[in-house]
Amino acid sequence: MAARITCAPKRYLLQFAHEHLDFRLQEVKSVISMLGCGALLKEKEVDNGSPFLEIELPSEKEAKAVMQRTVLGKRLYELWAEGTTVSEVVSKLQKLPDGFIKPYTDENSSFRIVVETFNKKISSADKVRRIEQLLTESTCILKGKINLSVPDNSFHLLEFYKFDSITSPNEPQKVYFGRWVSDGQRDWIREYHLQNRHFIANTSMDACLSMVMANLAQVKENDFVIDPFVGSGSLLVSSAHFGAYVIGTDIDYLLLHAKARPSRAKQKTRSEDESVQSNLRQYGLENKYIDVLVADASLQKMWRDGWKFDAIITDPPYGIRESASKIVRRDLQEEAEDYGAAHYPQKTNYQLGDIFKDLLNFAAKFLCIGGRLVYWLPIYRPDYCESNIPQHPCLEVRFNCEQPLSTTISRRLITMVKVCEHQEVSEPQGASIEVDHYEMLTFRQKYFKATSAAVNNSLQVKVQKT
Template identity: 40%
Template sequence: MMWRRYLMWFAQEHVDFRHAEMQSILTLYNIPIKYVEKPCIKKPYWIVEVPSEEFIKKIASRSVLIKNCIELWGRAKTESQLHENLRSAMKNDTGQWIVNERHNTEISDEYICPSELIQSCCSADKSFKVEIETFCKHFSMQEKVNKIETFSYLPLEGTVKLKNPDVTLAYLEFYGVDPNNVPDKPYDLFFGKWVADGQRDLIHVLSLKKRQFIGNTSMDAQLSIIMANQAKVKTGDLLLDPFVGSGSLLVAAAHFGAYVLGSDIDFMMLHARTRPTRVGQKERHKDESIRANMKQYGTESRYLDVVVSDFSLPNWHERLTLDAIITDPPYGVREPTEKIGIERDNYSLSEEHLVNHVPSKVGYELAHIYSDLLNFAARHLEMGRRLVCWYPFVREEYQEDQLPSHPCLQLVANSEQVLSKLTARRLLTYEKIHDEVPNMPLDPNGGVHNFREKYFCGGEQTRRERKERRAEELAINAANRALKLKLT
């Protein structure tokens, strides 16, 4: 079996999530892959080999970080060398690396593809077009046309068709990732046949700007899709978000075919009675709800329900089994961390007051939230399935060995999203590896370093210091002006 070589061209966003999303998709579809070069976060592309083009299309059908995938025909460091390699490819029977004759070693920056790949696209009955794409540099339309004309030697017999051609050829130039230091010549050049686009359009389809119901902490569409991918959500799965909020994660999971459940302690949010989030909106519309969001995207049939419940109190049947859990627990910053309870000792409630009683709430420490979450996942996840959750931390105090842990769960992915100079959060992906669940006490690593206290203390102290310093400067300046006026 002849493995083909492909270029995966990524968007330069959420770079730290790239490998985790790709590995999840590869294992989801059991796709064999060879890396021609070790993936590097400093480059927006990977060069890989897979046995079939269908595998590349499967990857692209899920990935939101991939822009497009190209069947690689040629690669070089200069335009002249790229054209020379393509001319050689038209006479080449098997794909090969260019061999360095001096050292008899393979040069990883040049490649000649088999001639059959080019010939298969050149028949008279196949229309075509050539697209130009650059990274970190802009070309005018005329410059793009000039570059397209340099490929006139290719034996393309079909007609040019700019909209929906049979074959799309792609020429890409990479000028590095520093927009403030763009070189005159590109570092890398690629040419090949377009195979598939990634799911970048899905970001706009599921955008919060267009969504019927959102809240203060609604997860943006791109991150929601990444979480669903890392949970390896597929058609027919049963998925739960135990801190569901406005249901953004359910929207992404349902898009990939999962049946979705949610729970949250916030009655007002689940019933869309909280203060509107959108600027200028004074009150919630009657048709705002999580169900309305699912109906908006045509996935209402996969929406099971959401329930008002306290996650710290077991309310799911012990035999409930889930295929995935994806969630964003509250950190106590924009949303409170609460559970049902009362701080008074020996408190009792009479039967006459029980009917209309609204339970009071106490703080739900982050240490307890993550211990409860991992224990819940260990009990209710199917073997080999995943929990995907966010974990906040103070950046200067981060240590990987202090992440929440459980003997039944293996941490398989850990990606960082920077929130500020002080704080960040990590997307943690756990996979269930054992069925015998011990009765775990509070996780000693679940304290997240008193994140809420340090978040507010650090931020407010800094602002307070700046305000006091500014007031002091103004007082000194006012005193100096008064003294100057008195002296004059």
Template identity: 35%
Template sequence: MPKFIVYFAQYHEDFRLAELEALSKLEDVAIEYDASKYSPKSPFLIVNISSVEEAAKLVQRGILVRSIIEYWGHGSTYEELFAIVKENSEKWKDFKTCSFKFNVEAFGRTLTQKEKIAIINTFKFLAFEGPIRMKNPDAEFIVREEYRETYSMSPAQAPEMIWFGRLVGQGSRELIDKFDVKKRRYLGNTTMDAELSLVMANQALARPGTLIYDPFVGTGSFLLTCSHFGAYSMGSDIDGRQIRGTAGFRLGVNGISANLEQYGVEGRVLDTAVFDVCRNPWRSGPMFDAIVTDPPYGVRAGAKRLGRKDGTNPNISFKIIEGVENYKREDYYPPTIPYEMSDVISDLLEFAAEKLVVGGRLVYWLPTVADEYDPKDIPEHPALKLIANSEQPFRSWSRRLITMEKIAPLESSHKLNTPEHNPAHKNFRDRYFSKFERI
């Protein structure tokens, strides 16, 4: 198959391959690449794709992909690069007379305009006869010099690698600016940043005709991004104050509804509701194509669920109605109680195993103590398969974006397999505020 160069953004490096695989499934574009050749330190990866059209289709909604380039050659020196380009001279003939431009940049270094012009002049052997057009040319040729990190006071004098090819498609990184939380009408203290919200929508395979649910919806970041890509979405939360908001930016526009109007997705966000997901009103059986969520883990907002007081605390008194303490009555409406993080995750997987359709995805964030994390910390379920596990580090702790796919209908014999040891996310809130002392 023809070769192409995927040019990644140098952000969230641990998420890039996971998103690329999700894009492959979303767009039904088969890709082949050598994962051993991938380096988080490099934004370049060679992939095999059947055609230019399929390559452009693959990356059209990529967030961590800047562009995709038809491969013409690469080398550690220009002499080595030119030798490869000349071996593939059959690629030149289709562009002999068309308008063109060269785009020259360096990764890990800034090139002067004089250096760029000198590099362009070295490609004169291509002998293109068409006019140079800086805006909307028929063909745009990409030259990228790659400089890796250097610990010397002076920058590297020669690139480690030089990449060359023709631009055939670009990602959708402009959406990061569109959904920038600084531009959003309504925010909360747990609002997810735009870039990762968009990546999660891709991981969830959000697309027209799908139904996506967030059981910890907060201020609705995932409803916005999933519905932007055409999915129908809905959310719920035990605390309705974040959903409603306390003040609109315009009369009559409050909470999540302000953002839905801002981004024009009111027609695809079906509704939001207030209830405890542990006591949800959904009918039994599968109904969602994806569940996308960021469970509250107590750093900015603690997880809560409904629960009965047990009456064992002598400092808490209860009303007695008709000789029965009210917390024992059948019509007692319980208050919220803390919801431990490992219990949240276990319940979330159980919920997903039942409510997802086969082929549906669960995409969620898992906080963890960095130096205690073990891959076995992630609960397993016979109906769910782990697709991706990407880490975003924060010094002594990190959060992991976990993507799972439902691979079989739920059966009565299916049981959640939780870690036998205490996972690194257990009692995360207490660990966080105790500076991760061992408990």
């Protein structure tokens, strides 16, 4: 939770979009701490499955700044009253001080009232009834003219019902009334949609999660951001969108040189200009592109000592839809029989545990203090425990959010902050994983075991039905 605010705070209500539920609170917390605006969050309600988060913020300026960055926050209202019934809300509205409501409710300003319910459908007639109740019982408050299309002020009555899969709840758990202040940045999801992206790969990160990752990494104007497993560069696009200079590496020469097999179903060959750079150009962000190098992320000597990044944001290979390989150390490579023949470095399997340890060691060395590492960790859910999260003495876990992919498979988005330099640690040691999730079976083996079990189960169900 962000620091407590000292001046008289204002109460706001943030309405989240209904997706990536585990990431919503963390995204907004990250944005608030990046903006440095003291805020107080009432997190309990969100934990109970509500799409609403009450926030105290110093002023509308900060409230709007938060909404300028969030993709999972849908709308923000100035919170005027809340209760468990519409009548309770109306009676609270009537007690609001004149100075608070006057700027938005005098005869000269138009308004509309929007009614929305969550986890329960109500008829249009019921919505109208609620609006009439508000208008008749709070006549002394809303004095202006009604304008449904372009009002000066939009007021919202929001009802949240506790989700119940068996019976439809009759009474709302919470009713809110607020003045609309700002929308979040849901439009970016359409603007940066992969469907219209010039260059995509098999595992390109979707626009929404790419933006969320950049927010968790607190990417800012003129930051220097790297993705060591860059692929088609989706994470560089979102970082550049927030003003960062971006660079990436990937071991796949063919992919970076537009020679890999196309990822779009109907496309036969890749066009020559399919590149990370052309993706940035597509969005007018080419001036933020530094370079993308064909390089092995396990080999870190190519980076000069003292080189620092503000953020590392990446989606390492899980070995399912793209291979996880690394270059074999030169001294272990077989000698070419034909002296003088072209040398192609040999590759070997890159174990997931090693990928993450290398990544954390890279972050510990090349992030600036306070810089963030944001990365995905694939999880076999039945085996998961906290000690599967890779650790490093210079990095602190800030967030750990789960995106379920099936009942047994998920991936966790881990956000770490660099808190000290390597030399400052009393007994310098590298990254470690207390319990390596993939020591016995690789993620690939666990993944296919889980997938074939699911197929067998569904076949059994089908056979039983027939």
